[in-house]
Amino acid sequence: MSMHTATDMRWHKEKRVDDDVMRHPADGEAWKEFDRTFPEFAADPRNVRLGLATDGFNPYGVLNQHHSTWPIFAFPYNLPPWKCMKKEYMMMTVLITEDPGRSIDVYLRPLVDELKDLWTNGVRTYDKSTGRMFTLRAAVMWTVNDFPAYAMVSGWSTKGYMACPVCKEDVTSGWHAGKVCYLGHRRWLPWDHEWREKDKEFDGNTERRLRPREWSGDEILEQLNRLDFAPFGKTVSRTRPSTHLNWTHKPMFFELPYWSKLKLRHNLDVMHVEKNVFDTLVGTILDIEGKTKDTIKARLDLERMGI
Template identity: 50%
Template sequence: MENDLSHPADGDAWKYFDNIHKDFAADARNIRLGLATDGFNPYGNMSNSYSMWPVFVVPYNLPPWACMDQSNFMLTLLIPGPSSPGKDFDVFMEPLMEELQELSKGVKSYDANSPDKFDLRAAILWCIHDYPALHTLLGRATAGYQACVRCDKENCSKKLRNKICFIGHRRWLPRYHPWRSSKEYNGATERREKPAEFTPEELKEQLDRVRHVIPGKLQKKRKCEDGQCWSRRSCLWDLTYWEDLKLRHNLDVMHIEKNICDNLIGTFMNIQGKTKDTVNSRLDLEDMGIRGDLHLQPVSADSSEMPHAWYTMSKQEKIAFCEFIKAVRFPDGYASNISKCVAADKCKLQGLKTHDCEDYDNMVWYVLRSCPEVDPYIDLCKQELNQRGGQINVDRWLAKNFARWFQTHIGKMQNDVCPDLYALACKPDFRVRLYSACFVDSVRYHTVDRKKNKKTQNSGIVSEGDHDGNSIDFFGQLKSIIRLQYNSSGGVHRSVVLFRCDWFDLGGRKPGFDDDGHFKSVNTEKFWYKNDPFLLTSQATKVFYVPDTKLKGKWQVVQIFHHRHLWSVKENEQGPGVAGLSYQDEDSSQVPVQEKEGTARSRTRSDQERVLLQKVIVDKLKK
């Protein structure tokens, strides 16, 4: 499918390599590889000073579900500690480089589908690593004034009091973007174009300057020339095809996300040692002449006040936030148990992982596409996408980008839309609330976790939906209850409550659904539609499940019922006890009748032990 990246072969880097090396691409048996490395501590928390570096080679000539399977990874090197190899990394890479150079030329191999031997070739398409490993593996500067990998020339670095900052990101914005004219960011406007990249000749010149840098940490440091972005020439440049690669390094976004998340939370909660809102940062603001309300304020001859920033939390807010985090429960395998990250004093978060904030956008998109008032704007956005031309997966684009497009579009016409629609466009608060129970139209709902300690069952859910173009009933169980808080104004409280459900798999080779004409049964062992778990409370109908004594195992019989304390009465009808003494719902459901009865061989069973009764007792009973 066009513009759908389901395998590395769909990417531009793969196609670019094939276009240059047509002889390599002509034989589908030639192997494309990825090289991944990172340092880790094998002793965990027992030792903080040990660093071991494995080097993996990953083959991509496999289906998507297999090329990233751990069983197909090849551990080619294991560089021991106790410290990072640094410039010595190339020394450890020599055995692997010899094999890669040999594979680039071709190695006689046997094909099971052909009696003839052929020259098997292999090429490294890219490396995968975190940001610091970019310097360890490839020699690219990751610290100092040339640390930005997107600024080959005219870097955006600036020296502050005790660190070097990169504050020229507005150079990548469109030329007439309003943020370019704003002085609130760093006290100046931005009119420069984005930095230019090195040409092949300039890149070769950069590498030639450090060609003679030899390994060893005791070597005398060389003084870098202005604009020099490389500290050494990596041995990977010895591969004949390396200079032709379009994407030589892939930065592991997981590490970057975690570091940013830690810094943000550390700043919001003012965690000592992790917050970026320090005295030095306040002095930097003063030096730059921006955000005067955050400058240090002198209160006496020997003291100054550091005003609390609006984004920091009070003691009570920290406790409330940590209690919220401690109460969050996600489905198994979706995210880490972030409640373990809450420290004993309930004022710190530590050890956060990467997957805990990615569900927010999915919830926002589900609310928008479930709101009829938003449908005209979705159609308008689709029209704009069609006018752009090209092969765009509209559904995927809308799921990822419509909320931002909708916010921008409604923001331009704020005075012409109703307050509810404007609040919807502004997105809900990031601080969502989770509940384990709720009432919807007087119907009680409990989550599965809450049900475990109760003798009643209130977590069964059924909802009508579309599957492969057909309308079917989706059966599941309630995992969590989520409330999104939108902007409130004019005394109007705006919030949306969502159900997060696990849907039982009704399809597959072994169908998880059975209907014998009397009862409907579902297999509760497997789930589907894991990427679409949300449901508005108005779309849910409560059911309960009982064990299926026929199919047994994980099979459960679905019981759809009418609540005894609820009536389905139209507004123009008179309910019970108003017009008359008797009331009956005319739309009563009928019990299905089996058309053909089965023929019983015998009305008695001979496989059970006989029960004997005395004749006296029998006679007495007859009288």
């Protein structure tokens, strides 16, 4: 590591401007909560804060083949925002040669073991900017995935009537236009917001419920410890008990001593969200065949809902 890069690894602590503007993950509440919870780790700005990202793709560019390769990348958030996501600073920690499904934890075992050691013991390394040795520690702040990969790393299935990993069993969902539709978004609005009183403009009902309760990491871990999951392997198939809600497995990340204390454990890749929302809006407004959501099934469901 060059002297300039070694200096930049302290940027989030020494050079970041704290003016209540979100420019870097260090400006976010999840980062600040981590610092308050683990002050010993936060005391040395050289300790590495990592993000993990994974997604599947066909390395041969052949769209009609089902083969996919799943790399898992780690990237350091210590660096300034114009550097931390550059490819020269990314590290490919795992390369999975197939869609791992819920068995992704089998491939993550070596990585998680190293992360546990980096948190507990650290590793002696040389600081080029100061010319001294020090004990470097590391922590994973969160993962970044699209929604299907979210299910793999979080252990919560993102399919079916309880697909929302935030609402969990308190989700509002129903069958609409041949697909499961998720409603109740007005629950997040202020209590006196005028949209709460509108019915026909939304799902045919007024909204008087509060937002779903946010589960803490410790509560999630306690629940997972009470459940009995099938062993890993794609050949294993059994009906999930109702007590499991939408949990498919206990994520291996909970072996990290700090994981249950994180305020934010998983992020959605905004690229996929933007594309899906854009395609839906443009497809519906321009009435593009195959992309519009204004279909016969949708209109019949709206009539059934009284809208």
